[in-house]
Amino acid sequence: MSQNCIGKIRSNYARLSEKEKKIADYILDDPDKIIHGTINEVAEDLNIADATVFRFCKRIGFKGYQAMKIALASEIITPNQQIQEDIEISDDDDAKTIADKVFQANIRTIENTVEILDHTAIQKAVNLLLYSNRVEFYGTGGSAVIAMDAFHKFVRTGIKAFAFIDSHFQLTSASQLTESDTAVIISHTGTNKDTLNILKTAKRNGAKTIAITGYPKSPIAQHADVALYTSSEDNEYRSEALSSRIAQLSLIDALYVNLVVLNKEKAQRSLEKIRSTISETRM
Structure with a gap:
């Protein structure tokens, strides 16, 4: 590239x-x-x-x-x-033009994130997740939505994956982590107080930590065992934090697919259980 x-x-x-x-x-x-x-x-x-x-x-x-x-x-x-x-949006743009520009901006966010992607860090993160007994995803505000999406994916890999929307539940859950577990902490700025407390709690219990953030010098990035970075830009209609989510989701996808490839049989069994359970409830 x-x-x-x-x-x-x-x-x-x-x-x-x-x-x-x-x-x-x-x-x-x-x-x-x-x-x-x-x-x-x-x-x-x-x-x-x-x-x-x-x-x-x-x-x-x-x-x-x-x-x-x-x-x-x-x-x-x-x-x-x-x-x-x-891709700058104008007040005179029609619906199609705005949609086109939003898609182009999202494409560019992903392209810029790929350019700064540290493949060594990706491999380290995959290894931590692969050998974890339990993986928990944490994020507050908009990042909580990303954490829930990560849970939705990773529960299909056969790994014990968890996520909570409420920050107090997150902190409580982090207090129960062990040296065999991994905490994935998502925060665009990397400075959110609640998220920092979760990181500190996870590390205090010996859990491994992975940060997904847009700022390499942020406290979360500096203190996590592995840090993965996203790139994004803001404009008049969409903040930098909002536009970063497409890159965060893509990073989560990359980790998820890596795990599925390395753990095909376990992932297949897990997916079959999910499908079977859902099918039974619909009968």
Whole structure:
């Protein structure tokens, strides 16, 4: 997959430091300056050190300034540079146009998340889930819906999976976890107080922890055993947290399918039991 420089900048923007945002704005305002300029010229224009520009390039996923410059040049001479403008919703848009733009924005959220996906972390998460006696999914607010969707999927794998909507029930359940269990904690910002308490409780009991969040420097990401990140953007009609859910669901799907592939017979038996039970209740 080609590296989308502008997409990387926009998807990481909320997590950047003030100096890094200054560089990001400089690039987004006039990409040609980067394509035709040197790292020294950029640093001089912004009154910052060359090393700061270099660290910015690394922060958004490039090996250095030259690699970012090549990716940006390739992007600018293609229609991809119009994507952001094309998905901005206008008050004059009709129903079909708005629907098209929403779908395009969701596609882009997933594409940006794939670009920042850490495959080593995915493998670690799969291993934790595969060898857990019990897996619990936690999230508050909108993330609670994602946790319930995860439960709906994972209960079909044959693994003991659980999720609760109420935050007090979640905390109570986390207090019963053991070293053989895994807690999957979902929070876009990674700073929610209730979710942090659940994470601390799970870790105190020796349970393994997996975080799904949009912020690598958040407390949840920093303290979980494995952290998986999503990328999203906000606009006038939909917050960043709302748009992140499509990426969170996709991450859950990726973990679920990995487990089914590795545990086919157990998953098949579990699915047959579910189907049989549902069929009996309908008779």
